[in-house]
Amino acid sequence: MTRATPTGWQAVHDEALRRIQTREWPPGARIPGEEDLAAELGCARATVNRALRELAEAGLLERRRKAGTRVAETPNRRAQMSISRIAEEIETRGARPGYALIAADDAPMPPARRHALGLGADTPTRHVEALHLADGAPYVHEDRWISLLAMPGAANADFTVMSANEWLLRHAPFSHGTLDYSATTAGDAAAHLGCDTQTPVMVLDRATFGPDHPITWVRLTYAPGFHLHMKI
Amino acid sequence: MTRATPTGWQAVHDEALRRIQTREWPPGARIPGEEDLAAELGCARATVNRALRELAEAGLLERRRKAGTRVAETPNRRAQMSISRIAEEIETRGARPGYALIAADDAPMPPARRHALGLGADTPTRHVEALHLADGAPYVHEDRWISLLAMPGAANADFTVMSANEWLLRHAPFSHGTLDYSATTAGDAAAHLGCDTQTPVMVLDRATFGPDHPITWVRLTYAPGFHLHMKI
């Protein structure tokens, strides 16, 4: 019995990955069926299934019933990034997080945004503007609107100490959303970020939805020099 | 027996997600054990395990042996993005992809990059510069170095028709790597992108590694107006 690795689905995963990387299983080729692999590696089919499923989710394999499993020709690998509290993000970068509320008012959401979000003109919202600091220096400018329909509690929440970002993470129902990064000039945020209005900066527009309703829309304008780092 | 949904791990997943979203299981709370849930929902423990594992991988639950499963207080949700062929990326945006090679030569990799990649000064590399088009308009400028140590075939490859991006996807062993997005001025790429050198643009620096050696380093400078879109 040829069993280089001990056992376990991870060992099968690694062995399959090795065969893909060494082109023992070249791109486009059909690989042995689960039963065959299980017999060869001395484990149950479920174990092989788990391993191959992970590789398929990572985009390295393509699986179809009856057709079998093939090595992806041009793998669409997925990059992952964790969306977390801004304070945590700053700590991860090895800096001391800070926070300063700029304004909390009832300024209306720009009509274009309201439309894109599917919010009616009569939906009450709260507007919060704040600055997050890293070691005392501006890190990111937050310009946010919260739907009071979805989050009535936001009307009375105190955002002077806890940021709206964190308040929502704690109080909003888990949800889905969209992220949209783009490069632009600092513009109005320049004054808060301590740079010129023409300086190129990264902007993140994020819309967040609950099970039913839109919850919040935020524009984060990062200070110059910001890098968005991801791993494959 | 209360079984709102048919059966299957996905049903269990959805039911658990519903309880999290409705705060029936509030943040920080410990949820019932796998055996209890299996009994309640009328399925096997393995089915519950699969469902809860997916939710944990999505960052909504935190699982620890003996301690049990808790709803995450501040969920670190992971945003996903698929890294694919540039041509495919352009097609996804509903445009006709185009490609034009600018230069393929032996220009040395900038020392700082070579260092960061862990490549020795004597490692031979090939340099490729190209422009990708969407409906005939500049989409992204590609400035790439390929290690001939890892990819000897790149020395003789013809990049006039197939881009280095695609060539590598087809010929390089699957691997891991890092992505680094930042905002900067168009600079040298401005001439190719048809914009001013001071225009803010998105830049992606990507390093790719094989099982052993670094394979390639590329700087992609996107045309103004580019948006990086992700979903949570």
Next chain:
DNA sequence: GGGGGTATTATGTCTATACATAAAGCCATC
């Protein structure tokens, strides 16, 4: 040869059972 229905087959999933493993909590000891 083309069209359509059917048998075959590889993956997808569920089940029940068993053992492995991490770690929380308890207890005895110092």
Next chain:
DNA sequence: GATGGCTTTATGTATAGACATAATACCCCC
């Protein structure tokens, strides 16, 4: 009270067996 080891327990994983499902491949018929 602190410390170290032991017990308990919830999750992690493996297994064999079974059925579900999708879709290819084949065959029959026209």
